[in-house]
Each structure stands twice: as C-alpha cells, then as structure tokens.
Amino acid sequence: MRLKSRLADWQEHSLLSAAQAEDIRVFEKDRLRRLFHAGLKYAGLFAILLGASLIVAANWDLFSVHARLTGHVLLNALVAALIWRWRDNPAKAHFREGAVYLLSGLTLTLLALIGQSFQLQGDIGGLLLLWMILITGMVVMAGWHERIARLWLAGFTVTLFYGIANIYEGWPPQYATFFCLTLAALLPLAFWCDGHIRILRDLNPPFADMLVHGGLIGAIATGFAASFVFNEGAAKIVAFTGLETATFYLYLAGLAGVTLAGFVTAWLVFRRNAEIIVPALCAGFVFLPFIIPVAGTVPATAAFVALAILLGIAAYQGGHERLLNFCILAVSARFFILFIEVFGTMLMTGWGLIIAGVLLIGLIRLMRMAHGHITARREARHA
Amino acid sequence: MRNALLALFLIVPLLVPAGMIIRHATAKGQEWQIPVTGYDPRDILRGRYIRFRYDFDANPLHYCAGDCIICLKGTPESYDATVVQKDYAGTCTAWINDADHFLTQPQHFYIPEAIAGDADILMRQSDGDIRADVIIRQGRMTLKALRINGTDIRDYIREQTDE
Numbered sequence: 263m264r265l266k267s268r269l270a271d272w273q274e275h276s277l278l279s280a281a282q283a284e285d286i287r288v289f290e291k292d293r294l295r296r297l298f299h300a301g302l303k304y305a306g307l308f309a310i311l312l313g314a315s316l317i318v319a320a321n322w323d324l325f326s327v328h329a330r331l332t333g334h335v336l337l338n339a340l341v342a343a344l345i346w347r348w349r350d351n352p353a354k355a356h357f358r359e360g361a362v363y364l365l366s367g368l369t370l371t372l373l374a375l376i377g378q379s380f381q382l383q384g385d386i387g388g389l390l391l392l393w394m395i396l397i398t399g400m401v402v403m404a405g406w407h408e409r410i411a412r413l414w415l416a417g418f419t420v421t422l423f424y425g426i427a428n429i430y431e432g433w434p435p436q437y438a439t440f441f442c443l444t445l446a447a448l449l450p451l452a453f454w455c456d457g458h459i460r461i462l463r464d465l466n467p468p469f470a471d472m473l474v475h476g477g478l479i480g481a482i483a484t485g486f487a488a489s490f491v492f493n494e495g496a497a498k499i500v501a502f503t504g505l506e507t508a509t510f511y512l513y514l515a516g517l518a519g520v521t522l523a524g525f526v527t528a529w530l531v532f533r534r535n536a537e538i539i540v541p542a543l544c545a546g547f548v549f550l551p552f553i554i555p556v557a558g559t560v561p562a563t564a565a566f567v568a569l570a571i572l573l574g575i576a577a578y579q580g581g582h583e584r585l586l587n588f589c590i591l592a593v594s595a596r597f598f599i600l601f602i603e604v605f606g607t608m609l610m611t612g613w614g615l616i617i618a619g620v621l622l623i624g625l626i627r628l629m630r631m632a633h634g635h636i637t638a639r640r641e642a643r644h645a
Numbered sequence: 646m647r648n649a650l651l652a653l654f655l656i657v658p659l660l661v662p663a664g665m666i667i668r669h670a671t672a673k674g675q676e677w678q679i680p681v682t683g684y685d686p687r688d689i690l691r692g693r694y695i696r697f698r699y700d701f702d703a704n705p706l707h708y709c710a711g712d713c714i715i716c717l718k719g720t721p722e723s724y725d726a727t728v729v730q731k732d733y734a735g736t737c738t739a740w741i742n743d744a745d746h747f748l749t750q751p752q753h754f755y756i757p758e759a760i761a762g763d764a765d766i767l768m769r770q771s772d773g774d775i776r777a778d779v780i781i782r783q784g785r786m787t788l789k790a791l792r793i794n795g796t797d798i799r800d801y802i803r804e805q806t807d808e
Contacts, residue, residue, distance in 0.1 A: 327670070328670065331666050335659065335662065335663055335666070338658070338659055338662075339659055342655040342656075342658070342659060345651075345655060346651070346652065346655060349648070349651060365658070369658045369662070372662045373662060373665075376662060376665050376666060376669070377755075378755040379755075380669040380670075380787065381753075381754060381755060381787070381788040381789065382669075383746075383752055383753060383788070392661075396657060396658040396661055396662075397658060399650070399653070399654030399657065400651075400654040400655055400657075400658060402654070403647070403650055403651040403654050403655075404651060404654075404655070465647070
C-alpha cells in the first residue's frame with residue numbers, strides 16, 4: 263500500500279490527525295529527495311571509480327613496472343595519511359569511512375598488480391588471505407561504521423570460500439575434511455566470542471556487533487547446510503577421506519570433544535550468555551549426520567526441520583522475533599523443497615503444478631497460523 | 646595506545662606490499678630458458694594471461710616420493726632435468742622446489758589487454774619455439790618473460806602489428 267493511501271486509511275480509522283498526516287507526508291517527501299540525491303551522488307562516484315579502474319586495468323603496461331608500482335604505493339600512502347589526519351575529527355567521519363573503504367580496495371589492487379608485474383604464480387585464495395590479514399587491523403581501528411564492518415564480513419566470507427576450495431584441491435582429503443568440519447563447528451563460535459571481547463567492543467562497537475551477528479548467521483547457515491549431508495549420507499564423506507571408519511570416528515570424537523570444551527569455556531567466560539545456545543545447537547547439527555549415519559531426503563528434511571524448531575524455541579524464549587520468523591519460514595520452505603525433491607518430475611504435468619500451488623498456499627497459511635499462535639502466546643505471557 | 650595501534654595498522658598494509666616489491670625487483674639469480682608446452686590461448690587469453698606448462702622433459706613424478714624437486718644439471722643453454730628428493734639438491738646446478746606444481750599445474754603469464762587478441766591468433770597458429778625465461782635461486786623460480794623464436798612475445802606481437 264502506498265504512503266498516501268495508507269495515511270488516508272489511518273485517518274479514516276481515527277488513528278492519525280490531518281496535521282500529523284501532512285507532517286509525515288512532508289517528512290517522507292524530503293527524505294525521498296535526499297535519498298535520491300545521495301543515490302545519484304554515489305552512482306556518480308562509483309562510475310568514476312569504475313572508469314579509473316578500467317583505464318588502469320587496460321593500460322597498466324604503458325608504464326614501467328617500477329613506475330606503476332611506485333605510483334600505486336604512493337596513492338595508498340596518501341589515502342593512509344588522510345585516514346590518519348581525519349582520525350579524531352567527527353566532522354570528517356564520513357570521509358574517513360570512505361577512505362578506509364578506498365584503502366581496503368587499493369590494498370587488494372596493489373597486491374594484484376604486484377602479482378601481475380612479477381608474474382607471480384599464486385592463487386586468488388592466497389591473494390585474498392593476505393589482503394584480509396593486511397586490512398583487518400585498519401578496519402577495526404578506523405572503520406567505525408557498520409557498513410564497513412559488513413563489507414569486511416563479505417570479504418572474509420569470499421576469502422573463506424576460496425580458502426576452502428584451495429584446501430580441497432591441495433590437501434589430502436582427510437586433512438581437508440577435518441579442517442572444514444572444525445571450521446563448521448568452531449568458526450561461528452570464534453566470531454561470536456570475538457564480538458564479545460571487551461577490548462574489541464571498546465575499540466569498535468559496530469565491528470564487534472557485526473562479529474556477533476556474523477557468528478550467529480554463520481552458525482545458522484552452517485547448521486542448516488549440514489542437514490543436507492543426509493541427502494547423500496555421511497558414509498560418502500567417510501569414504502572420501504580414505505580413512506577406516508573406526509579411525510574416522512576416533513578423530514571425529516576428538517573434534518567433538520574440542521568443540522564441547524570450546525562451548526563450555528565460552529559459556530563460562532562470557533557470563534552464561536543464553537545466546538550461545540544458537541551456535542551450540544548448530545554445531546551439534548554439524549555432527550548429527552555422522553552420529554545418525556542414514557541417507558535420504560526424508561532424514562535430511564527431518565534434521566533441517568528439527569534444527570529450525572529447536573532454534574525457534576530458543577528464539578521464542580530469548581524474544582528474538584526475527585529469528586523466530588525466519589525459523590517458521592525455513593520450515594515451510596524446506597517442506598516445499600522436499601516436495602520438489604520427491605515429486606520433482608510431477609511438476610512437468612498440470613496436476614503436479616496444481617498440487618505444488620495448493621501445497622505452497624497451505625504452507626503459507628500454516629506459517630501465518632504458527633506465527634499468529636506464537637505471537638498470541640507471547641503477548642498472553644507478557645500480560 | 647589507540648593512535649599507536651591505528652598508525653601500526655595503517656603502515657603494515659603499505660610496508661608488506663612494499664617489501665614484496667623490493668624482494669621481487671631485486672631478485673638475482675641465474676637466468677634459464679625452459680621450453681613451454683600445452684599453452685592454451687583459446688579463451689583464457691581473452692582475460693589477461695596465457696596459460697602454459699613447463700616442458701622440463703624430466704622423469705615422471707612417480708619416480709620420487711615425498712618432498713621432490715626438479716634438479717637441473719648443466720648450463721642454462723643445455724641441461725638435463727630430473728625429479729629427485731630435496732635431500733639431493735646439493736648435487737644440482739640449480740633446483741626448483743615443489744616439482745609437482747611446476748610439472749603438472751598450468752602456469753600463468755600476464756600480458757596487456759591490448760595485445761591479447763593478437764597473441765591469441767599468434768599462439769594458435771605458431772609452430773615456432775616457445776620458451777620461458779626464468780630466474781632460479783635457492784629453489785625459487787621466478788618467471789620473467791615468454792619468448793617466441795627468441796623474441797619476447799610482447800615485442801614480437803608489437804613488431805608484427807607495426808609491420
């Protein structure tokens with residue numbers, strides 16, 4: 263519903279006076295205009311940066327190796343000097359954020375240019391890893407805005423996926439598998455813990471918040487992704503490692519012990535923060551396909567739904583409405599995916615499409631009912 | 646304390662790349678010419694690099710177990726290459742670490758976008774001798790240039806274009 267008709271509706275139901283409605287209209291109009299101008303400004307800036315990058319990328323060979331590298335280092339030094347100059351100036355906070363963003367990008371392009379100029383044979387994963395190591399301290403110390411923190415997290419995620427791909431290409435399968443299982447079980451917890459460390463919270467609260475949220479989102483994504491291991495079965499992973507089943511499970515038990523110790527320590531160190539239940543549940547579901555080594559779409563769906571229900575209960579108890587809504591949506595979506603997995607070929611027929619449509623409407627109705635029921639119960643409890 | 650940390654984290658992203666530049670720019674060592682083969686200019690080159698493999702004409706990798714090197718004996722103009730364990734590096738005129746990488750993995754040679762199309766045609770049609778100029782020092786091999794019939798491939802293309 264558009265703002266105008268919505269305001270009229272509220273006025274009609276005596277929720278809003280004519281003067282208030284007019285004030286809201288003026289405020290929204292002004293905000294829209296400012297947003298439009300800011301959007302145009304950023305689009306222009308982006309076009310300039312893109313154009314400059316393309317010119318440099320297409321013509322780097324016109325300059326000698328030493329000239330282009332020296333020029334790039336000097337440019338980076340200039341931006342670093344600007345960040346230093348604007349460090350304690352609140353009036354220049356936006357410029358400083360922009361400079362941090364720029365220097366992060368320039369550091370990556372400088373490393374890439376060094377690779378090109380000296381014909382280095384490293385891979386993109388290594389390049390991104392070195393880049394993340396070099397910029398993280400600067401982002402923490404000078405990027406005091408959640409936008410920069412989110413960009414850092416996006417960069418970290420891309421680096422992580424490239425790193426995992428490299429590990430699976432270059433490492434023996436058993437090392438690669440256990441390294442990735444360790445990451446799945448403990449990396450979200452490490453993020454969550456880092457975000458709660460007092461020194462970091464004092465240095466850069468938006469960055470610390472982003473680490474906590476990143477840890478929770480990473481845990482949930484990993485936990486749900488782990489349920490899909492049931493589709494093929496954990497036996498396939500055990501076979502991939504080339505280890506004897508007993509040896510594999512011995513190592514897995516060791517990893518489970520380390521994970522448990524990590525969570526207990528975090529629970530005690532961070533004053534029994536109830537939020538830790540989210541990464542703990544998800545870490546448990548990373549191990550579940552190995553504890554119950556069955557294969558098929560039904561166990562995969564069951565694991566997914568069980569995790570969603572458990573997370574939903576935790577969210578309900580903790581009053582995290584967004585997570586609760588997400589869990590309800592996830593359960594509905596997973597049931598629909600199950601239908602596609604089991605009766606996929608039926609979708610080729612008219613009846614298949616009709617059943618899918620009915621199922622989708624039914625799931626949405628169920629989802630809304632569940633949401634309404636949970637909200638009513640919570641309100642009754644608060645009353 | 647805060648300012649000291651900020652200064653440190655602003656300087657490190659400058660110092661590390663600067664150190665890399667100095668290290669590679671001042672790298673010294675004997676220059677060898679290694680034949681290359683299996684170059685694939687068909688589509689990758691459209692990006693910005695030529696993909697190729699070194700043709701050391703060495704014994705296959707399965708003759709060596711563990712940490713293996715490519716051992717070069719002779720002169721840069723005429724040499725024999727063998728794959729041996731790293732313990733035998735002292736007996737080689739020059740050696741290259743990570744034999745598996747340099748014998749089996751594709752290598753990249755970056756070239757300017759402007760000559761990529763011409764290099765594509767040239768390498769597809771050429772039946773000439775293509776070699777890589779490399780500097781080998783203490784097991785590290787640094788690629789300097791690709792030569793076609795003795796001429797740097799970038800100069801070769803520019804000469805052809807000028808004609």
